[in-house]
Amino acid sequence: MLFNTTIFGPIRSRRLGNSLGINLLPNNGKICSFDCVYCECGLNKDGREDTKLSTREEVSKELEARLKELKSSNAVIDTFTFAGNGEPTMHPDFKNIVEDVIHLRNTYYPDAVISVLTNAWQLANKDVVFALKRVDNNILKLDSAKKETIQKINQPVNPNFDIETLISQIAQFKDNCIVQTMFVKGNGIDNTTEEEVTAWINALKLIQPRLVQIYSIDRKVPIEGLVHVDENELREIEKRVKKIGLNTLVTP
Numbered sequence: 001m002l003f004n005t006t007i008f009g010p011i012r013s014r015r016l017g018n019s020l021g022i023n024l025l026p027n028n029g030k031i032c033s034f035d036c037v038y039c040e041c042g043l044n045k046d047g048r049e050d051t052k053l054s055t056r057e058e059v060s061k062e063l064e065a066r067l068k069e070l071k072s073s074n075a076v077i078d079t080f081t082f083a084g085n086g087e088p089t090m091h092p093d094f095k096n097i098v099e100d101v102i103h104l105r106n107t108y109y110p111d112a113v114i115s116v117l118t119n120a121w122q123l124a125n126k127d128v129v130f131a132l133k134r135v136d137n138n139i140l141k142l143d144s145a146k147k148e149t150i151q152k153i154n155q156p157v158n159p160n161f162d163i164e165t166l167i168s169q170i171a172q173f174k175d176n177c178i179v180q181t182m183f184v185k186g187n188g189i190d191n192t193t194e195e196e197v198t199a200w201i202n203a204l205k206l207i208q209p210r211l212v213q214i215y216s217i218d219r220k221v222p223i224e225g226l227v228h229v230d231e232n233e234l235r236e237i238e239k240r241v242k243k244i245g246l247n248t249l250v251t252p
Contacts, residue, residue: 007022
């Protein structure tokens with residue numbers, strides 16, 4: 001399912017409450033540096049109808065108009081969430097758009113937080129890092145600490161993708177980040193094995209995030225054969241994270 005607007009919602013999020021979405025990617029098109037097998041927006045090859053990005057000015061104008069509507073109806077917003085049809089940090093004006101959103105949040109919904117859902121693969125860009133340090137919830141994807149598994153689950157577009165580089169770049173944020181991990185099985189994929197979880201735990205020890213979000217699929221996915229990991233298994237993984245002193249949030 002592709003989002004067909006720049007600003008969408010608020011929608012009820014399992015992890016973020018009433019979330020007002022900000023889609024910096026094309027309306028009715030998908031641009032992403034990963035091609036995750038579980039992505040609710042579908043695979044990259046299926047999202048080529050539209051490749052136009054909204055400008056900084058368009059995003060700000062649409063967001064402010066929507067905030068005025070919501071404020072007049074006493075709507076509740078818990079989170080401004082950068083998400084949508086692909087990887088938000090790929091927008092060339094991401095840093096400045098974040099600053100605009102901070103300003104509008106402070107003006108209309110000062111008690112709300114700003115969250116960015118990102119695959120973390122733009123962290124070589126200093127402007128992206130600066131912007132992610134400015135938001136309340138810098139939520140970075142890490143579905144595995146093993147390259148071969150990342151290739152299966154996330155299918156990075158860049159042939160030079162390196163998992164060690166990704167982990168070290170995430171680690172620069174320390175407790176100023178949240179690590180989000182999708183656990184999934186099926187179709188030759190399983191990131192819940194002992195080997196997988198141990199490698200992932202070791203990566204978390206290096207990163208030392210403020211929070212680790214653990215979850216599994218709950219929507220239709222573009223690849224057949226993938227299955228939900230049950231809550232009991234997610235809770236067992238959670239126990240191991242807590243043993244190394246990190247906070248967790250499990251969304252069954």
